[in-house]
Amino acid sequence: MKIAFSPCPNDTFVFHAWVHGLIPGAPKLDVTYADIDKTNHWAASGNGPEIQKISYAALPWVLPDYALIPCGGALGRGCGPLVLTKERTNAPSFITGKKVAVPSERSTAYLLFRLWEAQNVPGGVGEIVVIPFHEIMPAVHKGEIDAGLVIHEARFTYQSYGLNMMTDLGxxxxxxxxxxxxxxxxxxxxxxxxKAITNWTRASVEYAWANPKVSRDYIMQHAQELSLEVAQSHINLYVNEFTENLGDDGVAAVSALLKRAAKEGLVPEFDEAMLRIE
Known part of the structure; x- marks a missing residue:
């Protein structure tokens, strides 16, 4: 069975047990490690692996062909994307008409940014460019772009680039x-x-929590030069009760985001009933 997810610590932590054959009855996985911008487009094209980690923002394009697995993903509090600038300012008006880099146009970060921008940036931003998320902070630092929308471990490392957090979209x-x-x-x-995939995914999450040290070498092998401390902070932030079970609150959050985005014309209309498995 083919699967694609990012090399980020939360994904490798969640899927370590399944990838390494530690879940009874689960089929062997053929893993592709890919940035979420790639998986978003693979899913939309219908040419990607059978199981994928994508952004919730990409769901409206793929729900007819793919079911949302109610575990294994990333949803939580205090873990939102950040808008960073080189200048020390918290005024949203600073980016009016400016050039802003985002990691994907089909990412939750992008949807949150556009919804926030509509409420807070008079006149709107200027040019939006898409670049890989690990290139955004260096580009802001060098002055190649005026602001950057960052995700993942950038929450813990942006200070090392001498950057300022304009706002926390979370x-x-x-x-x-x-x-x-x-x-x-x-x-x-x-x-x-x-249902079987849901059970195997949840079992992998539960194994990771019960045996947190077993996956350490695998996580650090793919952690893109992160320190162990930063990798653990990443896991602590993004792997939580919603990773085990999306639940009613999780589904409500997904629905609220996508309905707002659809109203603004950022995503297609979708059937809310398709967010749940039978």
């Missing part, structure tokens, strides 16, 4: 809605046994 979303932030989703092609 804080904005939570204060505006009272809901957690939907970030990364696990999806599986609807031709598969979705």
């Amino acid at each position: 804080d904005w979303w939570e204060s505006d809605t009272g809901l957690p932030i939907p970030l990364g989703a696990i999806i599986a092609h609807r031709s598969l046994d979705i």
Whole structure:
């Protein structure tokens, strides 16, 4: 069975047990490690692996063909994307008409940014460019772009680039809605046994929590030069109760984000019932 997820610590932590044959009855996985921008487009094209980690923002394009697995993903509080600048300012008006880099146009980070921008940036930003997330902070530091939208471990490392956090979009979303932030989703092609995949994924999450040190070498092998401390902080932030079970609160958060985005024309309309498996 083919699967694609990022090399980030939360994904390797979650899937370590399944990848290494530690889940009884689960099929062997053929893993592709890929940035979420790639998996978003693979899923939309229908040419990607059977199971993928994508952004929740990409769900409306793929729900007819892929089911949302209600575990294994990233959704939580205090873990939202940040808008960074080189200048020391917290004024959203600073980026009016400016050049802003984002990691993907089909990412939750992008949707949150556009929804926040509509409320807070008079006149809107200027040019939006898409570049890999690990290139954004260096580009802001060098002055090649005016602001950058960052995700993942950048929450813990942006100070090392001498950058300023203009705003935390997670804080904005939570204060505006009272809901957690939907970030990364696990999806599986609807031709598969979705309940079995859900059970194997949840078992892998539970194994990771019960045996946190077993996956350490695997995590650090793919951690893109992160320190062990930063990798652990990443896991602590993004792997939580919603990773084990999306639940009603998680589904409500996903629905709220995508409905707002659809109203603004950022994503297609979608059938909310398709967010749940039968």
